[in-house]
Amino acid sequence: MAAISLPLGFQIAPAPLGGVPGPSVPAPLGVLANFSGTFNGLGLNTIFRPNSGPLNTTTFPRDNVLELNLINDTITFSQSLGAVPNRGLALQDDIFLNGVSYIQVVNDVTNLKTGRADGAPTGIHFEAGLWMNVPATNNTPVLGDSLVRMGSIPHGTTINAECLAPTSDSPGPPEIPLVSLVPFSVLDGKPLQPGQLENLNASIVSTLRLPNDLSKFVAAGTINQEILDDPNSVLRNAIKWQNIMKTTAFTVSTKPPPPEFGGGTRNIAFLEGNPASTKPNANAIQMNATFWIETVQHRLEVPIFKVGQAPMKLSPASPLGQPAPVFLVSPPHAINAPKNITVTSLQIQYSQVVFFGIR
Structure with a gap:
C-alpha cells in the first residue's frame, strides 16, 4: 500500500524575515479537508494506446489497441501543508493557499482465467502530486475559491487541472x-x-483489444457490452446497493471552462513526437476528472463485548466485493447480545478522461 508522510510538525508559512506576517492558523482547506488518510477500491482503466509496427499494418483502424484493465486503486493523502504564501502585485493582496500532497498507485488485477479482478497485481500507474485550495481574489484575478490538482506521472506527463470550488452538497x-x-x-x-x-x-475476439477474448469477463459481469458502451456504469453499479446520504461533486480540467482559467498539460519529447507535435506517439492534450465525495451510511452488527476487552475492528457487508471501511468499535459498556448500530463513512469515486493525440 502506498504511504506518504511529511516531517513531524512540518507546515509551510512565510519565512520570519520581516514584512507582512502570515496567518496564525493554517489556511482553509475547503472541500479538500475530506482528502485525508488512504482510500482504496476496485475499478476499471481503459486506454486506446498506440500500436507500433510497419506502416502498412498500422493504419486506421489498426493504429491503436484498446487495453482494458480491472484495477485496484489506492490514493494516500498527507497532512495539510499549512499556509502557502502567494504574493500579489500592486493592488492584489497576498493570498495563502493550503492543500495536501498525494500518491496514487494503481495495480492491474485482471485475471484472464477467471474474468475477475483477482489476478496477481501488476503496477500500471503511479502519480505524485498536490491538491490545493486557492482562496477567492477580487483584483487580479477576479475569481472565486478554486481547487487545483497538480500531478506528474512517470510516462512523462504533468498536469495542472483547475475548477471553481463546490459551494454545497x-x-x-x-x-x-x-x-x-x-x-x-x-x-x-x-x-x-x-x-x-x-x-x-x-462479442468479437479482437487482436486490437487486450484482453482479446472477453467471454469470461462477460460471464463474470466485470467487462461486458454495457461497460464498453459506458464505462461509468462501473461506478453506478458499485454504489447501487449503498445508502448514500449526501454527495459533493466537482470537475477539474486542464482546460477549465470560464470564468476559471489557467492550467494545462506538458509532455516529454517522446510523447509529442516532434517539436510541432504533428507526429505524436501519445500526446496528452487534455485531462478532465470528476470527483464525487460521498457520505455512506452503514449498519454494523456489534457482537457480545465485555468491558476491558480490546477494541473490535468491524466492517459492513460489501456485496460486490469492494473493499469495505473498517470501524474501530469500543463500547463504553458491556454488550450482552449482538446489537445493530448505524455508522457513516466517507468514500471517493472519480471518473477521469485523458485525451491523447495519436497520428
Whole structure:
C-alpha cells in the first residue's frame, strides 16, 4: 500500500524575515479537508494506446489497441501543508493557499482465467502530486475559491487541472453521467462510428483489444457490452446497493471552462513526437476528472463485548466485493447480545478522461 508522510510538525508559512506576517492558523482547506488518510477500491482503466509496427499494418483502424484493465486503486493523502504564501502585485493582496500532497498507485488485477479482478497485481500507474485550495481574489484575478490538482506521472506527463470550488452538497447519491469510449478525429472533432472499431464489440475476439477474448469477463459481469458502451456504469453499479446520504461533486480540467482559467498539460519529447507535435506517439492534450465525495451510511452488527476487552475492528457487508471501511468499535459498556448500530463513512469515486493525440 502506498504511504506518504511529511516531517513531524512540518507546515509551510512565510519565512520570519520581516514584512507582512502570515496567518496564525493554517489556511482553509475547503472541500479538500475530506482528502485525508488512504482510500482504496476496485475499478476499471481503459486506454486506446498506440500500436507500433510497419506502416502498412498500422493504419486506421489498426493504429491503436484498446487495453482494458480491472484495477485496484489506492490514493494516500498527507497532512495539510499549512499556509502557502502567494504574493500579489500592486493592488492584489497576498493570498495563502493550503492543500495536501498525494500518491496514487494503481495495480492491474485482471485475471484472464477467471474474468475477475483477482489476478496477481501488476503496477500500471503511479502519480505524485498536490491538491490545493486557492482562496477567492477580487483584483487580479477576479475569481472565486478554486481547487487545483497538480500531478506528474512517470510516462512523462504533468498536469495542472483547475475548477471553481463546490459551494454545497447534494442529498443522496451522485448523478453520474454517461461517458463514451468512442474516439474522435483530430481533424474535425467528430466521433467515429462505433461499428468502425471491432475492439468495442464485446462479442468479437479482437487482436486490437487486450484482453482479446472477453467471454469470461462477460460471464463474470466485470467487462461486458454495457461497460464498453459506458464505462461509468462501473461506478453506478458499485454504489447501487449503498445508502448514500449526501454527495459533493466537482470537475477539474486542464482546460477549465470560464470564468476559471489557467492550467494545462506538458509532455516529454517522446510523447509529442516532434517539436510541432504533428507526429505524436501519445500526446496528452487534455485531462478532465470528476470527483464525487460521498457520505455512506452503514449498519454494523456489534457482537457480545465485555468491558476491558480490546477494541473490535468491524466492517459492513460489501456485496460486490469492494473493499469495505473498517470501524474501530469500543463500547463504553458491556454488550450482552449482538446489537445493530448505524455508522457513516466517507468514500471517493472519480471518473477521469485523458485525451491523447495519436497520428
